[in-house]
Amino acid sequence: MDPASLPEQLSVVNEQVLNSSGRAVTAAVCLRRFLCYGSESATYSTKACPLGMENALSLMQFIEGGRGCEVVEEIRRLNLEGRAARPNPSLFALAVCSQHADCKTRQAALRALKELCRAPVQLFTFVQYKKELKEGSGMWGRALRRAVTDWYNSQDGMSLARAVTKCKHRAGWSHQDLLRLSHMKPTNDAVALVCKYITKGWKGVQEAYGDKEISDDLQKVFGYLEAVEKAKHSTDDEQELIHLIEEQRLEKEQVLTNHLKSKEVWKALIKEMPVVVLLKHLGKLTADKVLAPGSPDVAAVCERIQDETALKKAKTQPFSVLVASENYKRGHGKRSKLKWEPDRDIVQALDCAFCKTISTVEPTGKRFLVAVDVSSSLSSVTHGSSISTVAVAAAMCMVFAKTELNTQIVVFSEGSVLPCTVSSDMTLVQVAAQLIQTPGGSTDCALPITWASENEKTVDVFIIFTNNQTLGRENPADTLKTYRQKTGLFSKLIVCGMIANSLSIADPEDRGMLDICGFDSQAVDVIRNFALDVI
Structure with a gap:
């Protein structure tokens, strides 16, 4: 189809969403398929295809037809409504829009960045896609520098501190890279403190803030980063590490691998561990005797697994619970040599959680x-x-x-x-x-x-x-x-x-x-x- 004919032959993308009675596969349908699962075809495969311009033809048709802003709005809508089954196709499409010749399309894409990239891994992935898509010219222009700066400045201090200490680098990029290349200028004191930590490390933070009178909000961020640093170096004092985990709600990614050999450290971590993460580790926790049959720890874990409010808040799907349950009941890892005897109480809790998550599924009303x-x-x-x-x-x-x-x-x-x-x-x-x-x-x-x-x-x-x-x-x-x-x-x-x-x-x-x-x-x-x- 000739991209120039799109405005005459198709209504706008959002109208296509409402007018879905036609049986033909339109360019709008292909676009939404791509944004949903990374392919324009009528086949969804659990093995994701590499993303590239060759399988995003409808995306280019709309952009070349002068409708890039509508594409950005469709990317935004599908993601905010939870319609994107996979996150990366949307990030790829946003990267394509962000460096198109049309100025309004570029601006719309970069404005949507901080809304769609909620975690560092998504931001890193977006930047890597831009790098892969660039054709000869440098990609770090004023617009991208401003968008990346806005991403960091839009975070509150504690959220940013948690994010950058949990995910330091991904897809070939680090926070240090992005701050340097974006010429980052913090707009508030809390973000400035975290940026100092990223660029100068904990020593730089101590030198800049250690002897100063700082606000309560800054003190919280400072205390959190201090706990993360202490956890890294707490090799001998297990009780201190446990105290840090419980006081600052540190997560698995923020402690050393060597710490995870301790049952007591695991017990501290699982108290606040997200339900989805907890489900994945049940086998290991049972194999390592962290969850001993009949123990208060098992009872606490079972209560968390069955907490309908927590399951709903985490948007836990019935199928995700099913996979965790079946893997746990198997009694051994898929590829590892790890083996365990499934705990009866945990098995019952998983079965109960599966049924509870079904009740949270919204019906479509179809026959x-x-x-x-x-x-x-x-x-x-x-x-x-x-x-x-x-x-x-x-x-x-x-x-x-x-x-x-x-x-x-x-x-x-x-x-x-x-x-x-x-x-x-x-x-x-x-x-x-x-x-x-x-x-x-x-x-x-x-x-x-x-x-x-x-x-x-x-x-x-x-x-x-x-x-x-x-x-x-x-x-x-x-x-x-x-x-x-x-x-x-x-x-x-x-x-x-x-x-x-x-x-x-x-x-x-x-x-x-x-x-x-x-x-x-x-x-x-x-x-x-x-x-x-x-x-």
Whole structure:
């Protein structure tokens, strides 16, 4: 498509979001797919593709068509609404916009920087993308220097101190690099103190502030940085380190690796450890006897894992809890030699947390048919998740059954489709048992759509989970089109090949079809966006 014709042929990007009734894959749809998961195609893969101009053609069409500011606003909107399944595509697109020839596009992109780059890792990633995209000329012009300076100056002192001591460098950049290249000039005393720490180290801070009368706010920042420095050098006094961790809420990244050999240090860290981080370390904590069976530490951890308010605040997805639970129940690391005996109380707490996070999922209001292919064993390991395909299928059946009122769940194989009841009081084990008790056979992914048509089921979104890539006698894409003609609905189709490296079921010209290769927590976001016509 000629970029110059975009203003006449397409409405603005935000209007495209509202007007999603068309079946064709428009440039706006491709743009939102790219911003969501890094590809314009109708295939989401758990293995992310390298980002480059060659897979962001729609992005360039809009920018070259004089609509760069709209693109920046779309980047901003999707991220603030939590629609971006992966963060890096948006940062890449923002970097592209930030160095385009159009002055207004550049300005809009750099204004959005401090809002979208909430953590240092995102800022470092953005700067690295700009470096990779630059063509011969230096990238550190006045506009970028001002944007980076604004990022640091927009932080409060304590938040900035925590951020720079937790993440010192990433993607080939450090805070020291950015302060030097941006000619950073702090606009308040707290930021100035942290910048002094970055550029001159703790010794420089002591020399500049050690003997001065400073405000309470500055004293808090000074005390925090002092605690971080003491923790680095507290090699002999374990009690002092524990006191520093508890008093200043230091995190794992701010203590030495050698400190993590201590059970007592771990016990201090897990008191304030973010729930998502805690879930990832349960196996190690059990293996190292930090969490001893029946101990108060186990009871405290179980209480935190099941804290619905904390889970909701951390935006913890059911699938993330499922992965942590299944990995913990396995009793050994995926690649490491670490082994542990799963604690029964922790296992129960994880099961409870999984159910509680389901209750926080917002329904889409769509009518779903979730179909699980049982023609082959569901014991395979899911690509991208390291857990069994039956666990993935069972978990997603539970999520849809409990959050979407109009959901029909079926299993299918060898020419047959059988309804599968998933009630609100069922456990993951009970749902999984229903999926694996049905006899196997050959795979035909068109069967669930045919069954819905023959039984006059009204479906907005078909979701098919399969271990196979064999289409069977009929192509599901063709069967879906027949179903649409019969019902008059623009029904959608998602085929999830849980062990597939590639799929080619979705019609690339039809915006109502999506392939998913493997499965992970980001795939859940992609499914939701697809159902809601975001992508």
